[in-house]
Amino acid sequence: TRQAFQFHGVIKRELKATMQAINASLIDTLAACGDVNRNVMVAANPHESRAHAQVQEAAAALSRHFLPNSRAYYEIWLDEELVAGSGEEEEPIYGSTYLPRKFKIAFAVPPTNDVDVFANDLGFIAVVEHGVLAGFNVSIGGGMGASHGDAETWPRVANVIGFITPGQLVALATAVVTTQRDLGNREVRKRARFKYTIDDHGLDRIVAEIESRAGFALSPARAFAFDHNGDRPGWVQGEDGRWHLTLVLPAGRIADRPGAPHLTGLREIANVHRGEFRMTGNQNLVIAGVPEGERKRIDALVHSHGLDHGLRLGTALARAAFACVALPTCGLAMAEAERYLSPFTGKLEPLLEKHGLGEAPILLRISGCPNGCSRPYLGEIALVGKAPGRYNLMLGADHRGQRLNTLYRENVSEAEILDALDPLFARYAAEREAGERFGDFLHRSGVVALPPYPTHRQIPLELHA
Secondary structure: OOOOOOOOOOOHHHHHHHHHHHHHOOOOOOOOOOOOEOOOEEOOOOOOOHHHHHHHHHHHHHHHHOOOOOOHHHHHHHOOOOOOOOOOOOOOOOOOOOOOOOEOEEEEEOOEOOOOHHHOOEEEEEEEEOOEEEEEEEEEOOEOOOOOOOOOOOOEOOEEEEEEOHHHHHHHHHHHHHHHHHHOOOOOHHHOOHHHHHHHHOHHHHHHHHHHHHOOOOEOOOOOOOOEOOOOOEEEEOOOOOEEEEEOOHHHOOOEEOOEEHHHHHHHHHHHOOOEEEEOOOOOEEEEEEOHHHHHHHHHHHHHOOOOOHHHOOOHHHHHOEEOOOOOOOOOOOOOOHHHHHHHHHHHHHHHHHOOOOOOOOOEEEEOOOOOOOOHHHOOEEEEEEEOOEEEEEEOOOOOOOEOOEEEEEEEOHHHHHHHHHHHHHHHHHHOOOOOOHHHHHHHOOOOOOOOOOOOOEOOHHHHO
16 A cells, blocks of 8 residues: 555565565665655656656655665675674664654645545645646645554544745755654654654644754645545556556455466566556556557456456445455454455445445445554545454545544444445435535535544645645
8 A cells, every 4th residue: 555565475584585586676675664764655657747757756856865874774685795893874864763653755646646645744745837846735744553442542634734846845854754753752652653743742833843954934835636535447648648557456466366367467468568567555556658559459468367357346436445454464453354355345336236326436445453554544434453353434534535534333243334334325325416425425414523533634625625
């Protein structure tokens, strides 16, 4: 869910060889974990427009800027130097203590919030004027992690705090990260994320500190509007005339299975495709930069290897749903998520069809625990694992990634979840307004309200549309 690969089933005794093979494939795992900035997310396809390419360049530059200076990764895994006795290493951003906790950054290009920018510690929302990147609106303090039954933890959507020009990007981002480095909670780790630093110290103080460190004041935020926070499956054409195909890969799993040799199919496409493969933040894949004359060949390979199966799932809900890995891979998981995604969407399909909602774009997310890797608190419907076969049912986020959902039923089984959703689907089908999405309907009709967390829960549309 962060536009990155996960390798599962790595044998411990082969770990070093695996790391070296990853490096030889021009991939690295540097800063993939630890109390540093993680990988920077960005709107999936830089070839969609010139502005998308400019945002991609900015995100890549910022990612390089925040890489740790330590040579330990290369010494331990790649045999470049001695592991010990290498002398002092200076970390001008992270210092000797690094950050209190991990830190996440994302770039979005409206009207598509395909990275869930407001779920990140630091977000940059591109402002495009006449096809050119004019700058970024800045958001701070998003985060999904929480703990069941712990009133001191909660998810949070970021605050939009102002606008910067492209030339101010690195200075502003460095000011944000060092503010968290110096003011973040180092005593209680569960309260160490930047969202809690903001809630503990107050937004005004944090913004003032950021501006002081950056050496300039933020300009007022400029108007922006997101229309959804998912991907757009299928073919789209970029400004330069080339085409881009977004494949739906359920749970992002790429493997050869009976009747669906996806890994082989992607290898066959790579043998003839002269463009790129781009990962999305929603576990999907974009085959980018396809000339008009190559579309038929790509389509044929996609179809013959079952890579279009996700595009043909029975409901719009199933095509957009995603889940974290959970059991058996994740040691934090309390319930199934990835392996439950297809069975659960299959159980929802007859309910949706019964109410004429098969093509209603309802956003479902499943998480095996409350830590929120699948960003469940931004799902119109979300299941958050409590125990094997039991979940908290969360409802009422919006489809733009700008409002948190709220607890509707606690610690319920599959049968109880379906019984709770069926009458809500019936009401939605009968009472919705034109173009009204499921989460918005639940709020308008009074079924749910904003969650009671003592934090920032929603970005009002009227402020930024």
